[in-house]
Amino acid sequence: MHIGGLRTALMNKLFAVQNSGVFVLRIEDTDQSRCVKEAFDDILNSLQWAGISADEGPLSNGKRGPYIQSERRAMYIAVARSLVGSGLAYPCFCSHDRLELLRNEQRRRGETPRYDNRCRSLPHATALNRMNSGEPHTIRFKVPNKRTTVSDVVFGEVTFETQDTEGDFIILKSDGMPVYHLANVVDDHFMEITHVIRGVEWLSSTPKHLLLYQALQWPIPKFAHLPLLLSSSGGKLSKRDPEFAQVGQVRNLIATGFLPSAVLTWLSSVGFGANSASQGTAASSDKQAGHHWSPTLQFSDLVSQFSLTRIRRQNVTISPDLLRICNRVHFDLMAEQAMTELSNPKNSEDYKTPELVSRVRDYLESNLPGSHFTCRHDVDADRTLAEKLLVLKGRITCFSDLISAESGLRFLWLKPEPGVCASKILTLIESSSIRLDDVVLLLNECVGTLSLPPSDDLTKHVKSICHRLRISQHIAMRILRLGLTEHEVGPPVVEIFRLLSPHEAIGRLRATIDEIDRITKTPLCDEFDS
Secondary structure (H helix, E strand, O other), rough: EEEEHHHHHHHHHHHHOOOOOOEEEOOOOHHHHHHHHHHHHHHHHHHHHOOOOOOOOOOOOOOOOOOEHHHHHHHHHHHHHHHHHOOEEEEEOOHHHHHHHHHHHHHHHHOOOOOOOOOHHHHHHHHHHHHHHOOOOOEEEEOOOEEEEEEEOOEEEEEEEHHHHHHOOOOOOOOEEEEEHHHHHHHHOOOOEEEEEEEHHHHHHHHHHHHHHHHOOOOOOEEEEEOOOEEEOOOOOOOOOOHHHHHEEHHHHHHHHOHHHHHHHHHHOOOOOOOHHHOOOOOOOHHHOOOEEEEOHHHHHHHHOOOHHHOOOOOOOOHHHHHHHHHHHHHHHHHHHHHHHHHHHOOEEEEEEEHHHHHHHHHHHOOOOOOOOOOOHHHHHHHHHHHHHHHHHOOHHHOHHOOOOOOOOHHHHOOHHHHHHHHHHHHHHHOOOHHHHHHHHHHHHHHHHOOOOOOOOOHHHHHHHHHHOOHHHHHHHHHHHHHOOOOOOOOOOHHHHOOOOOOHOOOOHHHHHHHHHHHHHOOOOOOHOO
């Protein structure tokens, strides 16, 4: 699902909630050659992930169904034939080859390709006989020779020369499937749609919809067309734009580990509401309108602030950097909220895992097989994970930071192999002047320090141990980091101690000591254990 589609869904949902209306999700699959089940699933999964639930749609049993256009085919055919019967549409028997020759000749003359309305002049009875006999045909709508003015909530009154644009347009294809324009109007009418909120790319098609509404004598809904989303370079956010891979598709946002609430807040900064966040500021306001945008906005805030009349006409530029700011803010807020919930959990029957904990666990399960934080699903396991997420406040932009090599945080989720830790430490000993006994004393001293009541000055304790054992602090830190994470390079050792619980840090160091003992065949832990 394109991020623009998610923005459109968000605005429809906000408007429906704000006005106690019904948000209808309809799957438009009339172009069967382009429809794939994966795209259908992608739309549903994206909306479900974002928490934008439809009041009626393919997954519900509302009174306005079916909600997949290919299942409404008979309705479109009936409406198209009724227009033919009333003389407002006609069957067209022009072959594909003739239409292609017509377009090529018009291009050669420097004209805009359009249908020449040839079959419009066929006698009505003759056309009906040919149509009813099964001769291949499409059905075209008779476009009146007049201007059509669209009254749009966002763009105001926009006038189009409809007949001069493309001539009589097709409403029903030769395979009996409707084109978008007919299906859209028929569905909006029978689904009792009062407001159509969609992208500005459909504004030029709206005159066709108005003409169909008028011909069918149906009430016309209100239209609100949303401005285009542009990349930071000023171009259309298309697959050719480098930023598209980052933020252009919802599935990419999910894979990177952005939070739905942060994405919705970010989308609210571009194109609606009185703010200038899309221009690069992280917080902005419109005192006259009394509305304020900030990265901390939640869905309820968006409902209260949203207004169709404040949507801008100008195309809007998205900022991936602003999305990262929003996500970091939401991560920090949700980490605090998770710890608050877990500090006083409800009884086991009513207990629900905090959202951030659940999402992080799901992300680790999908992207880091073997993580020891994905095995248990209970209050204690949730609390342990929440404690780590709280410590990471201010450091995490998106979930991918939790497991990336650059962040150096994989040790939090994957326990190191004690044998690997011990082997690397022994290799380090061989290349330095430090004695094996001193290394074991260093590890044991750190275990003893971690066994004491928590102290804010771990750095002082580690320095004191190094001084007492006459070990280079640089070498000592490399040894401790190896014992805790299996890697020589990573966060400062004192920070690793803080990120790991004392119990977990002690367990890792003890396991490393035991492996050194096993490898060297020397009972080096007996004195400490006694």
